[in-house]
Amino acid sequence: MIDVRVRPDAEAAGVEAADLLDAAVLGRGERVLGLATGSSPGPTYVELIRRHGGNPSSPYRSARAFLLDEYVGLAADHPERYARVIRREFTDAMGIDPGRVHSPDPDAADLEAACRDYDRAIAAAGGVGIQILGIGTDGHIAFNAPGTPFDEGTHLARLSGSTRRDNARFFGGDPDRVPESAVSQGIATILRARSIVVVATGEAKASIVARLLASEPTEDLPASVLHRHADVALVLDHAAAGEL
């Protein structure tokens, strides 16, 4: 059963998601975070930084973090490299050392080997304790587009036209500047997290949220696989819950 929680607006949804992160890290002692980029987790990160950013003894400082995905083909210092985005928006302010923040290597000569190494690194760290996720308007999670097999681990993923259009806002509004591919955790990787917090806010997510909750698990709607996980909270604002 997906635990659906509806809050008035994106900021309140961020507070709710931050409570769930704190319950895992402070309450259950989880020390491996699964982090998402994109706009959905922004208010959650802002709230966690407000609560813990200035605290030198915060348990978050000893956490490790694994990103969901990374674009292929951007220069290492490109501002939209997710490894840079997450430092800028969350981990630096939380006092998490950059050496403890991991992402799949998009520059490896052998990308398949790099993807296998990434799954092994997550397992070696003890597995993700709490994963924060957003949802694409087509139902993708990380960069697993509709049709991606549920049993895939980290892999090279092609971005769909709709995802490149959605993400164009981070690239001067031009979908052609959005990379065509990314290395992404697979559905199987994501499902191994012990608990998952999905954040969806805004009217643009209302239709996919309603479809996801009504759907059986199907590869046509990647986020529907979350029905198979035992500990998933879906945190919405009123706008994203508008078609429920």
Ligand code: GLP
């Ligand atoms: C991107 C990311 C996903 C993210 C999704 C939603 O393509 N790869 O991890 O969850 O799109 O993005 P947003 O939160 O900005 O709506």
